[in-house]
Amino acid sequence: MAFSNAWKATCNAPSRNPILIIPATKIFLLKPVTFSGPCKSTSIHVLMSGNIVAPNSKMAWKGFHINRWLAFTHVNGLTIIGSGTINGRGAAWWSQPCLHKALTFYWCNGLVLKGIRHINSQRNHITISNCKDVTFSNLYISAPKTSPNTDGIDISGSSNVQILNSFIGTGDDCIAISSGSSHINITGIACGPGHGISIGALGAHGEDTVEEVHVRNCTLKGTMTGVRIKTWQGGVGNARRISFEKIRFIRADSPIIIDQYYCPSRVNCKNETSGIRISDVSYRSIIGTSTTDKVINLSCDQNVGCTNIQLNYVYITSTVPGKKAYAFSFNAHGNYTHTRPELIFTVFITILYVLTPGASGATNLFNVMDYGAVGDGKTDDSAAFSKAWKATCNSPSRNPILVIPASKIFLLKPVTFSGPCKSTSIHVLMSGNIVAPDSRSAWKGYHLDMWLAFTNVNGLTIIGSGTINGRGAVWWSECSSYRVPQALTFYRCNGLLLKGTKHINSQRNHIAIFDCKDVTFSNLHISAPKTSPNTDGIDIASSSNVRILNSFIGTGDDCIAISSGSSHINITGIACGPGHGISVGSLGAHGGNDTVEEVHVRNCTFNETMTGVRIKTWQGGVGYARKILFEKIKFIRADNPIIIDQYYCPGGHCKNETSGIKISDVSYRYITGTSTTDKVINLSCDQSVGCTNIQLYYVHIISTVPGKKAYSFSFNAHGNCTHTKPVVKGLQP
Structure with a gap:
């Protein structure tokens, strides 16, 4: 009872x-x-x-x-x-x-x-x-x-x-x-x-x-x-x-x-x-x-x-x-x-199952307040967080928990939470809020690429209703995004879970995942003004088995961007907008060898985004983008809803190269909505390698202007379209 x-x-x-x-x-x-x-x-x-x-x-x-x-x-x-x-x-x-x-x-x-x-x-x-x-x-x-x-x-x-x-x-x-x-x-x-x-x-x-x-x-x-x-x-x-x-x-x-x-x-x-x-x-x-x-x-x-x-x-x-x-x-x-199956190849294997539940009587709760944090939003709590993390990471407990308590605001300068840890199941209970310094001068002497970072921490779970506020407005006028910090970075963190947290006003990317496996993000709220440059919601690179579920993302750049080396990415239930939609790429910059495969985007809504679902590659690169699915997508007043752009060159003055990323096995299924532009489907494929097996099935996108006709464009794209309006007339078999 x-x-x-x-x-x-x-x-x-x-x-x-x-x-x-x-x-x-x-x-x-x-x-x-x-x-x-x-x-x-x-x-x-x-x-x-x-x-x-x-x-x-x-x-x-x-x-x-x-x-x-x-x-x-x-x-x-x-x-x-x-x-x-x-x-x-x-x-x-x-x-x-x-x-x-x-x-x-x-x-x-x-x-x-x-x-x-x-x-x-x-x-x-x-x-x-x-x-x-x-x-x-x-x-x-x-x-x-x-x-x-x-x-x-x-x-x-x-x-x-x-x-x-x-x-x-x-x-x-x-x-x-x-x-x-x-x-x-x-x-x-x-x-x-x-x-x-x-x-x-x-x-x-x-x-x-x-x-x-x-x-x-x-x-x-x-x-x-x-x-x-x-x-x-x-x-x-x-x-x-x-x-x-x-x-x-x-x-x-x-x-x-x-x-x-x-x-x-x-x-x-x-x-x-x-x-x-x-x-x-x-x-x-x-x-x-x-x-x-x-x-x-x-x-x-x-x-x-x-x-x-x-x-x-x-x-x-x-x-x-x-x-x-x-x-x-x-x-x-x-x-x-x-x-x-014959006895030809002999393998000698020794496996030890070591199951250590944690030392008897050892604590598994590590509150940052017990390590000197003040939580007034003014005092630098970076050292206290580092000490609390070190204790959590070195704990013999099977499931140590780092506690960031509610009703507190913690000011943090750049901090890296490093592993590996003794436990393979580390928890962060984030009920309080974290803010960055509100002036750029406070960052002097620190690495400008990252603000908060977790590296080499396997089995990390971060849950709670707390907010991470990057106070990024002071950085948004910087010319080069590469001299501006990423707000939250996960590097080589396998078995990662992030749930329920709120991320606002990052300096650059809100969240970056690099070289991670078995990742689940869910119930996140990520927000920045639509005029804030390079404030991607979630960036994924060189990672596999990543799921992003049931979240709101509205920023000044890509809601989600998937870069080279990523595979088996599942994105479901995202409300995206404002921003630049969900992008695969850009791939192949500087003639590089980039690969992305097994990306599945389902049951997402794009509200007033600058682009919708996009695959973008530079000319001159090599590699592939393949086995990509966009299914049950709804556009609401989106610019450029469906794009394949193999001539990506945001700065202009790019040469016409003979090599290109191979795009294949891309499906668009059960997609509806409205567009503020009349070109609602744009398949601009490389003139040398083209795009193959592009499938459109039950795609219906119309203009937001009553009576205005929407149209599609296709160059060197091969595949099929059925029950699709506007019809992609240039799609070749």
Whole structure:
């Protein structure tokens, strides 16, 4: 009852970022509880330092829903972080056929779960159903290998899910991905014991679909199966665009499996004529050892088969010296290169799982006020912040938290918060505000490229409702943007999360991400006057697996700019404007070799932006921009809504070069709106290399001037347009 009352107060709070606190050193006994939304705020936080346990007797569950223990439903923008433990005390249930799911999320979009321990669930430890934009990281999930049906994480009907840098060892699947799931990214998982990472089973009761699942940099140790796709006969649907890359097996049974004859009881299994279609599955850079001699087993449906199965650099050997490993394939179509299931390549691997929960009694809260910060907006608090950061970074705690308290304004000169840190799960709770010096003379003697920077800090989470104010007006008259500081920079920070903060009036870029992996930004507010030069909202360079979600960005330059070396960038739910829209590039300046790929921009609105969605490249460069999608975009009085500009030259006087960035596989789908210019689609492609496979589908943009005709322009662009107005007449096949 106490938890229900506290949740109700949190959910109904008028605060922009209400926080429910589960305090440390306490153990809370909870019977089944459902924490329901929607809530007033779209950014709800749960700081879980204490522990939660289930009843240890089955009698205590009488009268409750038998399907779940703890559940969150219809709560958008939910973040749960901390070092607390959820203990399902499941041993009493493991002999039962119908058990409680320990922790369930239903229809929770923008969900973050980080740092929590989950042990001994009654059935599944964590279930995600019908959720979007989910990030789980730094979790520890454990149950005995003999505990039945204790899956680590089950995903169904969900999209845009990231599971990062976690340990999962249970009595069933470490991670199971079921029907209706798409764009699932799993990275840095230590799995075992258990049944490995599974897609399916699909097709048991009809039509099922799973697509865009990517599993990378995972270790599977002592698992009953490895990476597995399993389907029943008789179903319909698809399992497609699935990749397993940089996987390591240590004494795993049956490392690689496609099983289209799944029937665990092996009784009354029917031979049907229909089946789930499995296609576009790749296994790359996979090594390890197996306790079974059949290390690759591709058993595809005799009627539909499996298509485009690719194996590249797969080396798996038997754990038994001298015993030959082999592969089996039935009705599988594709290619394999540098793949040896025989005992030809021997790899000696030693992996140590070191799980250190933190020193007993060690504090995990580091308040900047305890290190000398004043917070009056006038006193320089830079040294205090540096000391507090050093203590946080060096803390033996598993989840140390740097606290920037509310109702304070902290004046900071340039500060770099450096890692690596002892913990791989560092939290900054930012409730207070940070301001820059209001005169340029205060910057003398400092590096002018950055104001606030985090470098080499992995597993960093910054959440809160605080504001970072760059007081940039004194800098906006500077001729060269490169002599003006970036407000907030993240350099080589993997597993980065930034949520709920406000960023205003930066000196130059508000936020820059460089050489980072596995990044999630959500619920941000970024603002500067539309006349402020070079005040990009978010700049991304040399980074991968970046998600930017559900944020407002209105500045004097690009809302979001994606530069060279970036890949797998997902941008969803952005309200952009004023500013220069969302840009890929510019690429290829000074004849450089630049690459960008797998950029997906969805469900965004552009309100009175100078440009809309843009790809811009200089002549003379080399490289590529490819696999780019703009989908479900709405323009409101935007200038130049759709642009490909391969003659980018803002200063003029550029030579006509013979080389250029290769632009390919760009899609514009379900785009509507109004433009203040009559040229609403402009595809100006390089005369030497051109643009290939440009697809426009259901694009409808009109002029804001009643009766004025909008038109399109295309030069050396190749592709197709359907249901598009204005028609792109110059688009070549």
